[in-house]
Amino acid sequence: IQDEIAAAVVERLEVTLLSDVPKVEETDPEAYTLYLQALHFGSLLTPDGWDQSRNLIERALEIDPDYAPAWAELSRTYINLAGYNLLPPDEGYPLGRAAAEKAITLAPDTGPAFAALGWIALNYNVDMEAAAWYFKRALELDPQNPRTIRNVATFSYSLGRLDYAISLGELSVARDPVNPSGYFNLTQHYPLAGRYEDAITAAETALRLSPGMPGANYFKGESLLRMGQPAAALESFEQETDDEWRVKGIALALF
Numbered sequence: 001i002q003d004e005i006a007a008a009v010v011e012r013l014e015v016t017l018l019s020d021v022p023k024v025e026e027t028d029p030e031a032y033t034l035y036l037q038a039l040h041f042g043s044l045l046t047p048d049g050w051d052q053s054r055n056l057i058e059r060a061l062e063i064d065p066d067y068a069p070a071w072a073e074l075s076r077t078y079i080n081l082a083g084y085n086l087l088p089p090d091e092g093y094p095l096g097r098a099a100a101e102k103a104i105t106l107a108p109d110t111g112p113a114f115a116a117l118g119w120i121a122l123n124y125n126v127d128m129e130a131a132a133w134y135f136k137r138a139l140e141l142d143p144q145n146p147r148t149i150r151n152v153a154t155f156s157y158s159l160g161r162l163d164y165a166i167s168l169g170e171l172s173v174a175r176d177p178v179n180p181s182g183y184f185n186l187t188q189h190y191p192l193a194g195r196y197e198d199a200i201t202a203a204e205t206a207l208r209l210s211p212g213m214p215g216a217n218y219f220k221g222e223s224l225l226r227m228g229q230p231a232a233a234l235e236s237f238e239q240e241t242d243d244e245w246r247v248k249g250i251a252l253a254l255f
Contacts, residue, residue: 027060027067034060035070042077043179044210046241047086053077068107075099075116076147083123084214084242093124111142115151122155131155146176150185157189165189180209180216187219196223218245225252 027035034056042053057074060067075096082092097120103113118134121127135155138148153168166189173182183206190199203220206213221236230253237249 027064027070031060031063031067031070034063035067035073038070038073038077042073042080043181045080045181045184045213045215046210047084047214049210050077050080050084050086054081066106068103068110069112071099071103071106072110072113072116075103075113079116079119079123089124093120096120109141111138111140111145111148114138114141115145115148118155119151122158128159144175146172146179146182149175150182153185153189162189162192166193178209180206180213183209184213184216184219187216187223191219191223191226196227199223212241214242215240215245218242218249221249221253 038053038056038060041049041056043049054074054077057070057077060070061074064070075098078087078092078096078099081087082089082096086092087095096116100113100116100120103110114134115138118131118138121131121134132155135148135152138145139152142148149168149172153165153172156162156168157165166186169182169186169189172179173186176182183202187199187203187206190196190202200220200223203216203223206216207220210216217236217240221233221240224230224233224236234250234253237246237253240246240249
């Protein structure tokens with residue numbers, strides 16, 4: 001009887017919530033395992049994490065060179081390497097674009113690849129209109145994807161829509177609470193709304209999930225400064241792993 005009830009519930013849910021069963025790109029099990037591992041290391045937002053992510057993705061693509069999600073993740077890895085100056089922007093972003101376009105060629109409904117192109121348009125080409133189109137398409141294809149939601153949050157922030165950016169950031173954290181990226185975004189956005197304690201909590205959560213994450217200690221220190229706590233801010237800045245942010249933060253605190 002329980003099995004019959006469960007089957008009936010599943011059938012009803014498929015009709016009322018899902019309509020069609022979600023489609024998943026099929027690939028070799030080993031390639032998929034490598035892809036999932038790459039997602040994890042890439043989410044840490046650390047140089048070592050990105051190196052491991054790229055190596056894992058390249059191994060996955062050796063097994064299945066037609067696996068579109070892996071190409072989309074490779075695109076994201078190149079974008080992060082360029083964004084954190086671990087690759088020259090004129091090298092990293094074009095590599096990221098080529099990988100995203102490869103993913104779309106293989107599977108035109110690869111939402112994360114459109115999100116990657118939106119990020120390149122926003123941060124490299126500074127083409128807000130193109131970025132908006134790519135992000136809109138990414139959400140149409142994969143509206144529940146937490147990374148795409150985080151990207152749109154940053155895009156909204158760039159447009160000056162702070163409340164919307166924070167709401168989307170909080171949604172991404174609710175959808176993906178073990179990913180430090182969402183907390184890192186919030187630790188940058190909260191202070192602009194005067195939510196300094198929330199920003200510090202978000203930074204500390206990001207650091208628990210990814211110790212050594214570049215920038216997290218800097219933005220934590222920035223909120224402490226705004227709260228009138230320069231000694232505590234200096235301590236946070238001194239723990240920052242990114243050279244530029246650490247020097248900049250220490251100068252602010254000493255001043």
